[in-house]
Amino acid sequence: MSLELFLSQVVPVRSKLYRFAYRLLGDEEDAKDITQDALMKVWAMQGKMTELQNLEAWCMRITRNLALDKIKSRKYRIADTLDKASELPASHQKNPHAATERNEVMNKVHTAINALPEKYKSVMQLRDMDGLSYQEIADILDIDMNEVKVNLHRARKAVREKLQNQQVYGL
Numbered sequence: 001m002s003l004e005l006f007l008s009q010v011v012p013v014r015s016k017l018y019r020f021a022y023r024l025l026g027d028e029e030d031a032k033d034i035t036q037d038a039l040m041k042v043w044a045m046q047g048k049m050t051e052l053q054n055l056e057a058w059c060m061r062i063t064r065n066l067a068l069d070k071i072k073s074r075k076y077r078i079a080d081t082l083d084k085a086s087e088l089p090a091s092h093q094k095n096p097h098a099a100t101e102r103n104e105v106m107n108k109v110h111t112a113i114n115a116l117p118e119k120y121k122s123v124m125q126l127r128d129m130d131g132l133s134y135q136e137i138a139d140i141l142d143i144d145m146n147e148v149k150v151n152l153h154r155a156r157k158a159v160r161e162k163l164q165n166q167q168v169y170g171l
Helices: 003-009 011-025 028-044 046-051 055-074 096-114 118-129 134-141 145-169
Strands: none
Touching (some): 011 028, 011 118, 118 145
């Protein structure tokens, strides 16, 4: 693989790799490290790239595996706080009460998502936040497309039920 091919096909997905790593790890610096490690690994395995059908899915899988390795090796746990990336500066918020309410709702949603098992959380992240197709998710996670659909349905259902229980019962 030439440098031009790397720059034209791999580097453009760098921000998507970072967002995915950040969502899995919950830490900006660790996500940057994982993204850099993934890009270095892709460059080192450049001979395999000609065999691939979906280069982006391969890069996402490498990022996911590196992030999961980091989680396992350090017994890393994601804090149940609102993601820094989704917070708005105070100068952009029109109504402080509405902003507080929106932050509380987002905090509940993120808490519900973070409480999901890893396989549900990953599928939900890739589909609902990154906008990938079912086939791309199946390629990234190395699972069957039907399993992607089932896991996504179960993840959404679990989040919906948790939010409904909080709304109705205050649980």
